[in-house]
Amino acid sequence: MYKYVLIFLLLVAAASCRKPKATECNDEIALSRLSDFRVGVAISYPDLLTNPIYNAIALKQFNSFTPENIFKPGYLHPALNEFNWADADTLVAICTKNNARIHGHTLIWHQQLPDWINDFQGTAEEWDQLMKTHIQTVMQHFKGKVAGWDVVNEAFNEDGTLRNSIWRQKIGTSYLEKAFRYAHEADPNALLFYNDYNLESNVIKRNVVINYLNDLRNRGVKVDGIGLQMHISLGNPDESQIAGALQQVVANQYQLHLSEIDISVNLLNNNPNPDAATFDRQANLLAKIAGLYKAIPVQYKYGITFWGVSDGNSWIRPYYNRQDYPLLYDDNYHPKPAYCKLKEVL
Numbered sequence: 147m148y149k150y151v152l153i154f155l156l157l158v159a160a161a162s163c164r165k166p167k168a169t170e171c172n173d174e175i176a177l178s179r180l181s182d183f184r185v186g187v188a189i190s191y192p193d194l195l196t197n198p199i200y201n202a203i204a205l206k207q208f209n210s211f212t213p214e215n216i217f218k219p220g221y222l223h224p225a226l227n228e229f230n231w232a233d234a235d236t237l238v239a240i241c242t243k244n245n246a247r248i249h250g251h252t253l254i255w256h257q258q259l260p261d262w263i264n265d266f267q268g269t270a271e272e273w274d275q276l277m278k279t280h281i282q283t284v285m286q287h288f289k290g291k292v293a294g295w296d297v298v299n300e301a302f303n304e305d306g307t308l309r310n311s312i313w314r315q316k317i318g319t320s321y322l323e324k325a326f327r328y329a330h331e332a333d334p335n336a337l338l339f340y341n342d343y344n345l346e347s348n349v350i351k352r353n354v355v356i357n358y359l360n361d362l363r364n365r366g367v368k369v370d371g372i373g374l375q376m377h378i379s380l381g382n383p384d385e386s387q388i389a390g391a392l393q394q395v396v397a398n399q400y401q402l403h404l405s406e407i408d409i410s411v412n413l414l415n416n417n418p419n420p421d422a423a424t425f426d427r428q429a430n431l432l433a434k435i436a437g438l439y440k441a442i443p444v445q446y447k448y449g450i451t452f453w454g455v456s457d458g459n460s461w462i463r464p465y466y467n468r469q470d471y472p473l474l475y476d477d478n479y480h481p482k483p484a485y486c487k488l489k490e491v492l
């Protein structure tokens with residue numbers, strides 16, 4: 147008799163182990179359905195086309211797509227009079243079909259330029275013309291399909307000085323103003339952003355950027371928003387620093403895009419196998435950020451964008467050559483605590 151009771155109890159225990167707990171994290175309801183602002187993701191075009199799991203998650207969970215690489219000049223503008231529209235057009239068509247907004251990234255940057263631009267020999271006027279042609283050809287091609295653009299990316303150094311990028315060297319410091327003016331001419335309805343990293347933590351850099359953009363505005367240049375990239379790590383910056391950054395951008399009446407969020411858990415490369423408590427800390431930090439963002443006035447909420455779907459396709463591993471786990475999904479495309487905590491806040 148006892149033997150049968152024991153077997154029965156073991157069977158019940160086994161069954162209850164298999165049953166998902168009511169609190170278990172799953173991704174059946176999309177992030178974008180829960181949120182009153184756009185929740186976006188950087189799209190790796192090769193992954194979108196070749197990985198069905200990636201594709202399904204990206205299209206279901208997010209409603210704003212930033213092409214991770216294929217809108218950059220190195221890809222889109224391979225030679226002086228040659229534009230490579232095919233892949234970008236396919237991506238745009240996929241987004242449109244899925245009612246996702248497209249955020250254009252990026253027109254003017256010092257990285258991922260094609261060789262012909264890096265090697266271009268010309269006067270300041272010819273460089274100016276080159277920049278104008280690039281901005282306007284790209285924006286006109288996607289007119290009405292791309293909601294907003296990172297017109298200039300990462301133009302400032304950490305000490306607040308203007309980066310001596312190839313654009314500044316060849317055109318002079320006025321290149322920033324010109325870039326925004328050309329962009330506005332090309333598509334007056336597109337939202338125009340300045341995008342940069344460490345603006346959430348570096349007050350000196352943030353003050354300089356905001357003052358610079360305010361000055362452009364005072365001279366009649368249209369600048370709609372600021373992208374805080376938010377490539378951050380556990381503990382740096384902390385919640386109060388992030389709150390200060392969000393508050394300052396909004397107080398200066400810029401639309402705010404948290405444009406490239408990832409939260410490193412192994413910045414110093416001394417924690418390659420983080421424990422559960424680490425992932426809970428990551429989740430709590432993300433929840434705080436989302437809560438702060440949710441609280442800003444609606445007219446400034448352009449949206450938040452994660453720089454990748456899963457830890458396995460984050461740029462951090464190949465770029466910095468370290469193991470890290472900065473995103474919402476794990477290497478097996480299972481939602482992480484960060485995903486679920488985010489959901490509780492949205």
Ligand code: XIL
Nearest residue numbers: 214215251252299343375406461465
């Ligand atoms: C990164 C991409 O994620 C990588 O795939 C690529 O090799 C390098 O660029 N700031 C930016 C993004 O504005 O464009 C960068 O994207 C990450 C840092």
